[in-house]
Amino acid sequence: xxxxxxxxxxxxEVKFNLRGQVLTAIRGISLDLYKGESLAxxxxxxxxxxxxxxxxxxxxxxxxxxxxxxxxxxxMDLAKFKSEKEWLRIRGKEIAMVFQDPMTSLNPLKPVGKQxxxxxxxxxxxxxxxxxxxxxxxxxDVGIPLPEMRYKQYPHEFSGGMRQRAVIATAIACRxxxxxxxEPTTALDVTIQAQIIELLRGLQKKYDLTxxxxxxxxxxxxxxxxxxxxxxxxxxxxxxxxxxxxxxAQHPYTWALLSSLPQLGVKGELLYSIxxxxxxxxxxxxxxxxxxxxxxxxxxxxxxxPPYFQVSPTHFAKTWLLDPRAPRxxxxxxxxxxxxxxxxxxxxx
Amino acid sequence: MPEQTREKLLEVRDLHVVFGKGKxxxxxxxxVSFDIxxGETFGxxxxxxxxxxxxxxxxxRINEATSxxxxxxxxxxxxxxxxxxxxxxxxxxxxxxxxxxxxxxxRAKVDYIVSEGLYNLKNFASEEERQRRVRKAxxxxxxxxEFATRFPHEFSGGQRQRIGxxxxxxMQPELIIADEPISALDVSIRAQxxxxxxxxxxxxxLTYLFIAHDLSIMRFITDRLAVIHKGIIxxxxxxxxxxxxxxHPYTKALLSAIPQPDPLTEKDKTAMVYDPSRHNYESSAxxxxxxxxxxxVLANEEESLVYRKELN
Numbered sequence: 001x002x003x004x005x006x007x008x009x010x011x012x013e014v015k016f017n018l019r020g021q022v023l024t025a026i027r028g029i030s031l032d033l034y035k036g037e038s039l040a041x042x043x044x045x046x047x048x049x050x051x052x053x054x055x056x057x058x059x060x061x062x063x064x065x066x067x068x069x070x071x072x073x074x075x076m077d078l079a080k081f082k083s084e085k086e087w088l089r090i091r092g093k094e095i096a097m098v099f100q101d102p103m104t105s106l107n108p109l110k111p112v113g114k115q116x117x118x119x120x121x122x123x124x125x126x127x128x129x130x131x132x133x134x135x136x137x138x139x140x141d142v143g144i145p146l147p148e149m150r151y152k153q154y155p156h157e158f159s160g161g162m163r164q165r166a167v168i169a170t171a172i173a174c175r176x177x178x179x180x181x182x183e184p185t186t187a188l189d190v191t192i193q194a195q196i197i198e199l200l201r202g203l204q205k206k207y208d209l210t211x212x213x214x215x216x217x218x219x220x221x222x223x224x225x226x227x228x229x230x231x232x233x234x235x236x237x238x239x240x241x242x243x244x245x246x247x248x249a250q251h252p253y254t255w256a257l258l259s260s261l262p263q264l265g266v267k268g269e270l271l272y273s274i275x276x277x278x279x280x281x282x283x284x285x286x287x288x289x290x291x292x293x294x295x296x297x298x299x300x301x302x303x304x305x306p307p308y309f310q311v312s313p314t315h316f317a318k319t320w321l322l323d324p325r326a327p328r329x330x331x332x333x334x335x336x337x338x339x340x341x342x343x344x345x346x347x348x349x
Numbered sequence: 350m351p352e353q354t355r356e357k358l359l360e361v362r363d364l365h366v367v368f369g370k371g372k373x374x375x376x377x378x379x380x381v382s383f384d385i386x387x388g389e390t391f392g393x394x395x396x397x398x399x400x401x402x403x404x405x406x407x408x409x410r411i412n413e414a415t416s417x418x419x420x421x422x423x424x425x426x427x428x429x430x431x432x433x434x435x436x437x438x439x440x441x442x443x444x445x446x447x448x449x450x451x452x453x454x455x456r457a458k459v460d461y462i463v464s465e466g467l468y469n470l471k472n473f474a475s476e477e478e479r480q481r482r483v484r485k486a487x488x489x490x491x492x493x494x495e496f497a498t499r500f501p502h503e504f505s506g507g508q509r510q511r512i513g514x515x516x517x518x519x520m521q522p523e524l525i526i527a528d529e530p531i532s533a534l535d536v537s538i539r540a541q542x543x544x545x546x547x548x549x550x551x552x553x554x555l556t557y558l559f560i561a562h563d564l565s566i567m568r569f570i571t572d573r574l575a576v577i578h579k580g581i582i583x584x585x586x587x588x589x590x591x592x593x594x595x596x597h598p599y600t601k602a603l604l605s606a607i608p609q610p611d612p613l614t615e616k617d618k619t620a621m622v623y624d625p626s627r628h629n630y631e632s633s634a635x636x637x638x639x640x641x642x643x644x645x646v647l648a649n650e651e652e653s654l655v656y657r658k659e660l661n
Binding site: 192218220222243265270271273345 | 563
């Protein structure tokens with residue numbers, strides 16, 4: 001894979017002002033997004049995965065702002081953008097988003113075709129018949145049968161899966177370079193979930209898209225992602241290729257996340273569950289944010305925030321366990337089973 | 350499940366549920382029959398609109414059965430009931446709902462939410478007894494009893510679902526219907542709630558009817574599983590049997606769609622699509638057939654021969 005950066009985030013920090021209190025939602029993230037890749041960001045709710053990607057499109061809520069760091073895209077620093085006018089050049093055209101719930105992201109009072117056409121007319125200077133023709137092409141591209149008839153229908157006449165296809169159609173209408181999919185399949189049934197994932201993979205090839213998936217479903221991630229970033233308390237604590245994260249995870253939080261999957265559970269035994277609650281982001285976090293919930297945390301985990309340790313050229317993790325001075329701590333049983341596979345993939349590692 | 354404990358707790362016999370009238374008539378459940386045994390976890394799985402929730406709601410009598418019977422411990426509980434049976438059933442069959450955000454009264458304190466069922470049935474002797482039972486239910490679900498004075502919005506999603514479980518437990522039920530109890534929750538919290546439910550089952554000998562669309566969770570938690578498609582059960586078997594030898598094409602399609610947390614197998618897997626027109630049911634009507642012990646499938650003559658071959 002060629003590592004052409006399409007977007008580069010450097011030391012990003014996002015703060016929210018809530019009733020006089022300051023919440024640090026993103027605590028210094030650096031990330032390079034490669035052209036044409038699919039990256040999955042996983043984490044619990046409240047870990048900041050949505051907030052992080054919203055900063056790429058200037059969609060933070062009123063009380064939130066980027067307080068430090070850069071977001072470099074095509075020679076521009078998106079973190080410095082102030083006015084809506086600047087953002088309109090990026091939003092939809094360069095970077096587009098597919099939201100979780102197709103019920104709420106379409107306008108119920110407008111025919112679906114008109115909503116897609118609107119985006120085309122606004123950004124691509126297509127008018128009238130030409131715009132209509134292109135809209136029908138896009139509907140066809142996202143696998144909506146009978147696009148000419150569907151063009152005139154309202155969202156309530158669409159099933160959940162079809163509605164999500166329509167939302168994807170609006171997102172890709174202006175040929176964006178980067179597509180951010182925020183939990184694109186969570187609200188859908190398993191069978192439809194599989195179809196939507198197939199569709200996104202097909203579109204990625206056809207339109208040469210860079211896709212960022214935001215999800216907490218590790219099963220979906222295994223299917224779509226080339227790289228995975230694991231977020232916890234406003235930071236990416238581990239990042240690597242899909243295989244590296246599933247079969248060779250290093251951070252105790254990634255272990256915990258994988259272990260709690262029911263697919264890996266043994267019937268009759270209790271599932272692994274993470275104790276405690278995520279840290280309070282109103283307070284300053286000392287050391288490794290996951291330490292208070294990690295029964296095997298080291299002393300240093302409570303004192304100093306770990307830097308990235310390099311595991312391989314593509315794999316980095318923020319945990320003191322990778323320091324040469326750290327004691328050897330074995331991952332839990334379920335993880336061991338996954339790591340046995342790693343030995344099969346990389347026999348000499 | 351050992352044979353000697355297989356006492357039928359709930360029987361559903363040829364259940365039909367119809368909504369609307371005339372032109373708007375919609376048959377949500379088209380003749381469903383199954384048994385739930387004492388102490389087991391029975392799963393109902395299907396896509397949205399398949400009628401799985403309607404079945405749960407009909408058992409607990411939120412929806413009315415149009416025809417067919419629901420029998421609880423040998424006693425009919427569908428249709429008109431006398432007062433005593435009605436009270437008994439309200440207490441013994443309880444339901445946990447999907448969304449802990451919308452299923453708890455926002456304006457009531459946890460203390461009231463948990464004891465609402467007790468107030469309704471007035472089956473506590475004194476205020477002290479009520480408080481004792483609320484306290485016990487809260488401890489059982491792993492919430493500090495001091496939280497009783499708080500409001501639902503002060504809790505996280507996982508804690509809120511625990512409140513949903515506590516208000517069910519306080520009634521000392523025998524059968525709990527759990528309708529997608531964890532699909533609105535985060536991965537890590539899912540594990541906590543699943544563990545809680547299976548611990549409570551052990552402690553109190555509870556029977557569960559578990560309704561969900563997520564098969565990976567069903568495999569982990571249920572003993573027997575029924576697959577429902579458009580208001581009809583198409584396959585029913587012990588969970589492991591069903592996962593190992595799925596027979597009905599719809600079951601196969603569902604199973605193939607479960608995402609596995611294993612990139613090596615997942616990357617080149619293609620999901621099967623179920624096309625109901627593949628059945629040749631006009632010329633030969635399907636029947637409910639037992640293919641191996643405890644493994645039932647809806648099939649016509651021709652299909653049953655194919656399925657039998659697949660099993661051997």
